[in-house]
Amino acid sequence: MALTDTFIKQVKASKPAGDKHADGGGLYLLVKPAGKYWRMDYRYLDKRKTLALGVYPAISLAGARKRRDEARKLLAEGIDPSQAKRDDHHAKTAAAGHTFEAMARQWLRNTQAERAESTQHKNTSWLEKNIFPEIGAMQIAAIKPRDVLAALRKIEARGAIESAHKIKQLCGQVFRFAVASGLAERDVTADLRDALAAVPGTHYAAITEPKQAGGLLRSIFDYSGHPYAVAALKLAPLLFVRPGELRAAEWAEIDMDDALWRIPASKMKMNFDHLVPLSAQAVVLLRGVHAMSGTGRYVFPSIRTADRCMSENTVNAALRAMGYPKEAMTGHGFRAMARTIMDEVLGERVDLIEHQLAHAVKDVNGRAYNRTSHLPARREMMQRWADYLDKLRIGADVIPLHAKN
Template sequence: MALTDVKIRNTKPGAKPIKLSDSEGMYLLINPGGGKYWRLKYRFEGKEKVLALGTYPQVPLAEARDLMRAARKELRNGVDPGAARRAQKCAREQRAANSFEIVAREWWERFKPTWTEGHAQTILARLEQNVFPWLGGAPIGEIEAPELLAVLRRIEARGALETTHRVKTICGQVFRYAIATGRAKRDVAADLKGAIPPAKGRNHAAITEPKEVAPLLRDLDAYQGGFVVRCALRLAPLVFVRPGELRQAEWSEIDFEAEQWNIPAQRMKTKAPHIVPLSTQALDILKELQPYSGTSRYLFPSGRTFDRCMSENTVNAALRRMGYDGDVMTGHGFRAMARTILDEVLQIRPDYIEQQLAHALRDPNGRAYNRTAHLAERRKMMQTWADYLDGLKAGAKVLPFKREA
């Protein structure tokens, strides 16, 4: 006799499992603990098997019968319904394991050792805030260009065009990693070339005209804020390192005898050690600073404690207080200033400049330059640069750019 809801509700658990038969091999298993489970007993290729159809009352009687009929139809078509369910479960697990977020985090963990800690955290934060909420659960091999574009346009709509391009670049790296590991067929980020307006590059604004550099240098010397910050501002144009490398500089890295600053690999973007030759002007600033912060680990400690270096916004905030908006000059802009004027005014060899900027250069044989490459020439260049800046501050005649000659 077929089951009814009344009979199911009225049957109480016993000391042993109870089976309430319905039809065509389907029954309800009631365990001593009170759990009620739909089961279908069937034979496939001469073997008796059991298929789970869900629990009662989450799966009511009528729905359980529909599931039983679907399984019987599979049997008539020569398909083992139990094997089919296992294959479906495996496919779901595989899709989940190949989701964009899973692959992206795997890529991030693999490449994190090649980045600075700050850069690694920035990449992860951009993914977590801008991509994972919308694409994180999608199988990476099934994501199409319009889906990624929709995510990028959300960022663009906030007015963060620079971030939009950076997130697109990060996603492209994740897709290429997925291709290499057999989980995607193409980089859909590359399909979006030209779909997003170009960034204006306001984040790294720089003063590069010598006639405008002169008053900036005089303003740095006259800065009325803290002494440590003033030293950092004065040193920045002389060494033109990345802002993070400057603010995290440690006294143990300064070699006064050799007149150079040895930055270890773990603090460099390129993950290679770097030497910054120190001009006499740079050494004078460091000697002024040493009595104040020489007992600290850092050249430029935080204003609150000597145990931490100054914050990443300190230099930019100081420039703002002096009237240099973010679209005019930034801490990173000292690099563009040096690169432009060294090349176009002082006519220094570009490879010397790029080496001093710690860009990832290769020699003619394809090998990465070591940290001592062109060191003698770079020492001369850094002193020439410091003397040139002194001349600008003193009102020396401004040399024209080569392109204007």
């Protein structure tokens, strides 16, 4: 006879080893002096086995029958329910350590050498204050786009729109780290591309008049700061890459024989590889730096430890020391200098300039250029630019701005 709730509630053990009370389909209640236990006997690969289904009253009669039916379904599919239970337990145990916070802290540790100490502190603080309280305890594989968006909305509501976007990028890096580690299926922040308010346009102070640019170049060549800072300052106008890309340059990325710097996608804002042709002047400067830091990883290592690259404040601090306030010129301003003068003075092709700035550029058919597009033409353009900067610095052949018109 099938068991009843009343019987189960009232039945007591009659012997120390316990009594079995069958319910059907292999399910029975094992009643011991210490408690009442649900069990299921079954055969798998001609072997008799027993599956534990829970303890009464935490698991009711109806609950035990449901678990029995689920086990019988697994058997019908050729699966051992005891093994399935163990696998599920192992998966849940492993997942317990794969929270967003655990993955984020591991990512921060693993990539610490790639950023300045101040940036490491800032990124950690952003996550601790804004993200961990919201989704830090959630299993990273279970987090949905709406979970991340809810946390970002709170940042946005404070008026910190730019911070919300930067923190979203941080979260994306953590998710991609989890994907690479096999602990998440995808980066869910990709679904939030247009979900946040647009960041107000950021203006980076820059010198864009040729005569003023010539004065700046002379100041750079007269600057007597740390050799790494001097070299970075001299290369900044020649290469006009983003400041973070310049200071994190690695010798493994630079081929001085081929006069080419290959910046991997992982370091680029647009997430694609970027090729920077090196003028003859840039190669000479790099060979000089190689004599100082060539045995290490970074072209411009930190003065404290070779395990990290130069501080993000080094170039701007040098500009301040040279007498250029932040309202006049910044490390990022070398990009605007190149963009303006190359276009409006030298008449270089705008698409080549934009490509060299690592901006998204498309051909006439709307297709994005690949990293090697127009490389010979860009090599020639970068050499013309370097030669022009030399002329500006020595005060010769200065062409007035807007000469193109």
